[in-house]
Amino acid sequence: MTNKFPVNRALFDDVMAPNYSPSAVIPVRGQGSRVWDQEDREYIDLAGGIAVNCLGHCHPALTSALKEQGEKIWHLSNVMTNEPALRLAKKLVDATFAEKVFFANSGAEANEAAFKLARRWALEEYSAEKSQIIAFKKGFHGRTFFTVTVGGQEAYSDGFGPKPGNICHAEYNNLDSLKALISDKTCAVVMEPLQGEGGVISPTDEFVKGVRDLCDQHNALLIFDEVQTGAGRTGELFAYMGMDVTPDILTSAKSLGGGFPIAAMLTTTAIASHLKIGTHGSTYGGNALACAVAEATIDTINTPEVLQGVTAKAKLLTDGLNAINTKYDIFAEVRGKGLLIGAELTEKYAGKAKDFLNASMEEGLMILVAGPNVIRLTPSLVIPDTDIAEALARFEKAVAKIAQ
Structure with a gap:
């Protein structure tokens, strides 16, 4: 098929809604941790599609699963189930605390299901008064109106009229702040086990365990949003596994499909029983094509080689960032867990995270930001060490330009 019009950045402004402002660079192919644009210029990808491309681009296990299932069956209504969905659900149940799985298409949808389930559970187990949801400032849980209101960033939720109620x-990392809000009318506390969009902030052990204890004291569910931290990102299959704390509900998306849209809500049989027939659903959720790719993703990630490799590769990256910082003094802190890394800029460079992103692109490197003051890296979990070394070299060139 030949297009009779140029497919370029200018076309975006002509035909796309203006809620994004994408780069002029349009990638057209990828392999592993390398990406090439329309001009055949090469980039090293430390962004991973915002923690999505956990096995890089066109990983053979995923492309094989996609092609194989693509020749069989793609989609059925939820009047029927399918083999890939059942296999994937069984593997998630076997690998986690969970006993039941609900599939959706995005992190927002998985969280929407989790929040609706928590409200339904509380209504049926206790009373209509037990409906308060507590989340945390600077959190991020999706872009539906419910999930964006639960997310603790008003810049994303303001401007759309009255918000869903009884959310605070x-x-x-402030247990006293939670103690002041939680009561027997709280149905759920929602948290990321490591805040991503909020600046790559790790919780203290005391805080996580304290949140679990407060939920238990007030008969509230603990919901872990593992959309960004899950599927191997922290060096565990899910981040909760390294915390000595188990949530009641867990949500997963992003890396779960390795780049193919899929999400999951995981919970116990007792809690899941409140999602009776007809109470919730998803047209595309659990379709055979997405589940086949996600099954291949989980099979590849959930191995000692990959998960242990995450920790080793994270050390290479953080050591490299710290070495660059020794020379240029741009970071106040390099933090995170596994291959979810945040580098907070010093006061001198405050507000300039996007400048570093743009300078990196000019050097053939794709990175992310988490707000105006934090550079965020979420590369493939299997990125070759040689690519890490080359990425750090390119990043240093970008830093040198800004520092000068």
């Missing part, structure tokens, strides 16, 4: 926000 505590301070992350």
